[in-house]
Amino acid sequence: MINDGLTDSKFDQRDGIPDAQKMSRAPTVAIIDIGSNSIKLLVARSSPNNSGIEVLYTHTIETRISSGISQAHPRLSAQAIEAGTRTVTELLRLARAYQPDAVRIVATSAVRDARNGQEFTELIETQTHYRVDILDGPEEARLIARGLATDPELSTLNDYLQIDLGGGSLEVILLQKAQIQQAISLQLGAVRLSEQFLLDREAPIDQNTASAIQTHVRKTLETSIDGSLPSLPVVATGGAIVITRAILAAEDGLTIENRSACMTMQEISQLRQRIGGVPLHDRLAIPALPPARADILPTALLTIEAVLEVANADQLTHSFHNLRYGIAAELLEKR
Structure with missing residues (x-):
């Protein structure tokens, strides 16, 4: 049974x-x-x-x-x-x-x-x-948004753009007055884009390839979103976001919990250049970067930069409260 x-x-x-x-x-x-x-x-x-x-x-x-x-x-x-x-x-x-x-x-x-x-x-x-x-x-997007509602750090935030970046897809959710106005799932995951654009995933990423990835992300977003995005705070979830915060924390001698959840476009861009500009075997030595993610993190960071550009935002806030939290909240409501 x-x-x-x-x-x-x-x-x-x-x-x-x-x-x-x-x-x-x-x-x-x-x-x-x-x-x-x-x-x-x-x-x-x-x-x-x-x-x-x-x-x-x-x-x-x-x-x-x-x-x-x-x-x-x-x-x-x-x-x-x-x-x-x-x-x-x-x-x-x-x-x-x-x-x-x-x-x-x-x-x-x-x-x-x-x-x-x-x-x-x-x-x-x-x-x-x-x-x-x-x-x-x-449904995935809805449950991610439900998970964010359980984050006490976001309790005063009612209007924001939420992104969840995974290996296969990117979820984009627009919330206004704590209600979902738009929720879309796009085939812009880091594994998917790495397979599409990187001929040699062990080599540094050249500028032409980086530009091609970001152009693809921007065009996909602009043609998929209903209307233009309002200028709102951006909240981000997903493994790539966690790892980015962990790497930045390690560089400052901090734990991920003690490092600010806010990450600026400049910090993300500079990290992408440092990681994407070296071959895979050099990335494996970077503290807090899991070896299994070293080949796709540069693509993920390029994607995040493009999303922030389309959203006219210069920073994002990371939340641990993702899909699992939304499902847990709904299950507990039924108990």
Whole structure:
């Protein structure tokens, strides 16, 4: 039997906790997000005053399943399917320690675009007995926006442009008066664009290639957005944003949490030039840059620069509260 994630988790069926004890603790949920570059776990519960969600545990395993995503008819490789299934199984094992009342597994761009995406999700379901929901672009964008609403650092921000950059897609969400006005999902992910534009992903990126990537991003945005973007603060989520903040923090001798969440266009551009201007083997020595991301981070930074240019913004604010937080918030509302 496949668990749909909206009913009680099978973990509770074998954890040995008496029913009365389960009822006395705050409901807990576990979310697994199968992305293009990594697969991530969030375990959370309602905060004590019900003002938001309390994070109990997070864990990310770098597992790139999106190789070949730029092809006309992409397919997940056998190695990607095996690695992805193994990672999901491991994250479920880690979640078990928290006895979650509900578990939800979702997949995004790499799986929804792959011709054999259903084969992958069916294998996970067979091995774990949990359903995998493949989110479409608008639903992914909606849940990302819902996640941002749980970030206390953004509680006073009602009008802003939100971007979420992944390996396969870029979500762009315009919020005004805390309501979504536009939400689009574009095929501008860092893996996708790297495959399209970089002939040699181990070589430095020359100026012609950088210009071609940014021109493509700008044109795609300008033809996809309904009207022109108003000048609003930009809030950004996604692995590339996390890594960018972590690298800038390391350069200043700080932890990522102690480094300002605000990153300027100048900082992003200068970092891109430093990273993209050297070959891949030199990037591997950069503190806080995961080796699995070293080949695509320059493309991601080029994309972020182009988005800021189209948005007429000179900085962005990073938030950790992404897709997983939005799903957790909705699950907890139902508990």
